[in-house]
Amino acid sequence: MGWDEIPLRQQLAAASADATPTLIVGAGIAGTTLAQLLRRAGRHPVLIERSSGRHPGYMLALMPMADAAIDELGVREAYRARSVATNRYRVRSRTGAVLRTDPIAEILSRYGDYRGISRGDLLNVLTTGHAPVTSGTTVTALREDPGGVRLTLRQGEREIEASFAVVVLADGLGSTTRDLLTTATTRVDTGWGGWVVWAPADEATDLGEELWGTDFILGTYPVAGAVGVFLGGDRADTGAGREGFVARVRRQVPSPGPRAEAALEAVLADPDPYFWPLTDVRANRWATGRTVLLGDAAAGFLPTAGIGAGMAMESAWVLARLLRDPHPTGSADGGPSVPGLLTSFEARQRPRVEAAQDNSRRLAHLMFRRSRAWAAVRDLVARRVSVARALGPIRELLDDLPSVD
Numbered sequence: 001m002g003w004d005e006i007p008l009r010q011q012l013a014a015a016s017a018d019a020t021p022t023l024i025v026g027a028g029i030a031g032t033t034l035a036q037l038l039r040r041a042g043r044h045p046v047l048i049e050r051s052s053g054r055h056p057g058y059m060l061a062l063m064p065m066a067d068a069a070i071d072e073l074g075v076r077e078a079y080r081a082r083s084v085a086t087n088r089y090r091v092r093s094r095t096g097a098v099l100r101t102d103p104i105a106e107i108l109s110r111y112g113d114y115r116g117i118s119r120g121d122l123l124n125v126l127t128t129g130h131a132p133v134t135s136g137t138t139v140t141a142l143r144e145d146p147g148g149v150r151l152t153l154r155q156g157e158r159e160i161e162a163s164f165a166v167v168v169l170a171d172g173l174g175s176t177t178r179d180l181l182t183t184a185t186t187r188v189d190t191g192w193g194g195w196v197v198w199a200p201a202d203e204a205t206d207l208g209e210e211l212w213g214t215d216f217i218l219g220t221y222p223v224a225g226a227v228g229v230f231l232g233g234d235r236a237d238t239g240a241g242r243e244g245f246v247a248r249v250r251r252q253v254p255s256p257g258p259r260a261e262a263a264l265e266a267v268l269a270d271p272d273p274y275f276w277p278l279t280d281v282r283a284n285r286w287a288t289g290r291t292v293l294l295g296d297a298a299a300g301f302l303p304t305a306g307i308g309a310g311m312a313m314e315s316a317w318v319l320a321r322l323l324r325d326p327h328p329t330g331s332a333d334g335g336p337s338v339p340g341l342l343t344s345f346e347a348r349q350r351p352r353v354e355a356a357q358d359n360s361r362r363l364a365h366l367m368f369r370r371s372r373a374w375a376a377v378r379d380l381v382a383r384r385v386s387v388a389r390a391l392g393p394i395r396e397l398l399d400d401l402p403s404v405d
């Protein structure tokens with residue numbers, strides 16, 4: 001498991017044997033899933049990644065729409081071994097009292113697995129087998145020509161010119177390569193943000209829990225061997241620093257219980273916690289000629305429905321199916337060209353992904369507010385509305401999973 005770091009020229013040489021040489025920019029969840037699926041289909045996509053070090057990682061709860069990719073890669077056993085079942089989801093009120101505990105895995109069981117895994121472990125699982133990547137590499141220029149896409153790749157001070165028949169931009173929510181296209185984006189900024197850290201594992205490895213305070217949210221989500229923590233609030237409040245923010249939480253909820261206490265301690269103890277500004281992004285167009293956006297670069301999610309990675313893997317699976325054996329310019333029997341396939345990919349996936357994103361936005365509206373009166377209303381709503389109902393739009397997507405023959 002794990003990537004095989006190899007020089008760019010080696011990947012370029014292998015790709016040149018393919019009928020439709022393909023570049024994937026960004027070895028995150030979407031890019032890695034796509035690259036590995038194409039490799040299993042006998043293709044040699046070039047996978048590049050800007051960062052050179054290991055990603056610090058965070059917790060992911062993975063919805064069943066990821067299952068098609070996991071199964072096609074033949075890594076379900078490894079996935080189960082490196083993750084934990086998230087059977088229960090609990091919401092606590094602004095006073096710390098339990099509002100409800102829902103059997104979330106049972107609600108989702110007819111669709112497949114619902115499990116907690118760290119991003120690093122998921123990438124390790126996805127890179128089971130041969131997984132070439134070239135790190136420290138990005139794209140600085142991109143031009144669509146009639147027969148292909150001409151790019152400038154940058155490695156440190158070095159620039160390399162290359163051409164590809166297909167280019168997939170999968171460089172995440174803060175994508176910079178998206179700016180090389182004429183694609184417009186819209187964003188929702190909740191005004192909130194928070195710290196993401198790891199706390200020690202406890203015994204309730206199957207329990208995801210959120211405490212919805214008057215002006216903060218404390219979420220704790222188990223993975224194998226640890227509990228992922230998110231402590232967030234309005235950036236006007238978090239801006240003063242974590243010591244003051246944690247003190248504020250403790251004043252509101254003096255006895256939050258051992259899990260939450262350990263989480264607050266972990267926020268204070270982390271020497272350099274990741275601060276996550278809760279904004280999202282939506283590109284108004286995914287496919288431009290032979291270039292296509294994938295994953296968070298196409299639609300990056302707010303965390304409220306915990307579905308960004310699931311949708312990124314689903315989209316990667318659909319794209320891999322469409323790109324398994326494309327004809328560079330369209331086949332004699334009328335099969336679509338690469339631009340036609342990418343347009344078809346966008347037509348299939350964009351409505352699904354944007355529906356999931358809309359659901360995350362609506363939940364954000366409920367969760368990220370700073371008002372005593374609203375918190376009281378929200379506690380009432382949370383008592384009455386089950387997780388099954390809150391996830392209604394996501395279940396509709398799961399009822400109608402994509403199929404590509």
Ligand SMILES: Cc1cc2nc3c(=O)[nH]c(=O)nc-3n(C[C@H](O)[C@H](O)[C@H](O)COP(=O)(O)OP(=O)(O)OC[C@H]3O[C@@H](n4cnc5c(N)ncnc54)[C@H](O)[C@@H]3O)c2cc1C
Binds near residue numbers: 027050170
């Ligand atoms: C704290 C946190 C918790 C989350 N929790 C959940 C959850 O519970 N469930 C869920 O489904 N989703 C969750 N998400 C969302 C999920 O992580 C994303 O939706 C998913 O990672 C998207 O995959 P991606 O490949 O598009 O982007 P990423 O996984 O972000 O990968 C992008 C990759 O591109 C690389 N890159 C960036 N710029 C360049 C460049 N210019 N050139 C080359 N490479 C570049 C990056 O280094 C990175 O490796 C969470 C996100 C965060 C931050």
